[in-house]
Amino acid sequence: MARVSVPALRARKGGEPIVCLTAYTAPIARHLDPHVDLLLVGDSLGMVVYGFDSTLAVTLDMMIAHGAAVVRASRHACVVVDLPFGSYQESPQVAYRNAARVMSETGAQAVKLEGGAEMAETVAFLTSRGVPVMGHVGLLPQSVNALGGYKAVGRDPASAERIRADAQAIADAGAFSIVIEGTMESLARQITEDVAVPTIGIGASPACDGQVLVTDDLLGLFSDFQPKFVKRYAQLGxxxxxxxxxxxxxxxxxxxxxxxxxxxxxxxxx
Incomplete structure (x- = not known):
């Protein structure tokens, strides 16, 4: 079975919605793989698997270990691995070195990084050197300290316009798709109309070109808290x-x- 490719996902703009879920381990990846287009090895594994309070403590070695497990256990879905905090912000060159390591050691098809206009140069640097990049705008979990917590963004016109500009900058820089997280629905809808690449929503809009959820949320493995944007399809906890x-x-x-x-x-x- 051939994997879903990055070009195939990009071509889904405005077409059949892209189905995405997170996966951090081989058994879960094996169960999800036949049903999804994209498996995201998110740095959310820091909270889901390791019990950290945020994603900030996740290391590159962690992402590589989990990314490799997901790739080995899957055959169909495109696998995208998050670049963790501190592994790409210093410079495009550092980002390339770490992204190349992720790609070569995991066998993943792409990496994901957070940020808007300030990361456009890095996205262009990576994509021009053969590293497919998924962007991430809106609520940025790696910037939780600067944001003052996990809360929806883009509520006022100024911040909404900034996020729109961020998404456009990342798309123009060569990202093949963009995650939009934790924004007002109308803003995510507008961004989806604006950019030429698929948008993947999480706490965003049904108008996005695809949707992603943390699998452990979907399965009801957390009983203490359920985000507003999560629909639970099981209560496995x-x-x-x-x-x-x-x-x-x-x-x-x-x-x-x-x-x-x-x-x-x-x-x-x-």
Whole structure:
């Protein structure tokens, strides 16, 4: 099975919506792969997998390890790996060195980076050297300290215009698609109309050319908080807890393991 390619995704502008989900591990990637066009190995793994308070502690080595696992476990989806905080902001040259390492060590098809007009030079530098780039504008999790927390952006005309300009700059620099996160719906709709490349919404607009969610949110693995933009398609957190409770009860009462789970013991017959 041939993977969905970067050019194929770019050609989906204004066409069939692009289906994206995050994946950080081989088992999850294997389950998602037949159903999605794009698997995003997001630096959100810092919070989802490692329990950090933000994405800022995620390292390049972490992203490479998880990116490689997702690539190995998938066959169909295009795999995009986030460049973590501090790995690309210093200069286009540093960004290229780190992006090239991600591409070569994971086998991913593209990288993603956050930022607007200030990152346009870096996007152009990478794309002109054979590194496909997905952009990311609006709410930028790597800038959480500067933003003062995770909250929707583009509420006032000045900030909305700045985000529109950021998206246009990244598209003009050569990004093949742009994630729009945590913006007013009308702003995401306008950006989608403005730029010539597909937009991928998360807390944005149904008018975007595609949608992405954190898979653990979609599956209901977090019970303490549900963002407004998340639709839960399962409540696996409850199922995991129930299975663990049943297992614990079986162990304590010696119902598990039974004869059928042991080597060299024949199960009693009636």
């Amino acid at each position: 409850d199922a995991v807890g129930a299975a663990a409770a049943e297992y614990a009860a079986d162990v304590k009462t010696r119902r598990f393991p039974g004869p059928e789970h042991c080597f060299g013991v024949k199960k009693a017959t009636a």
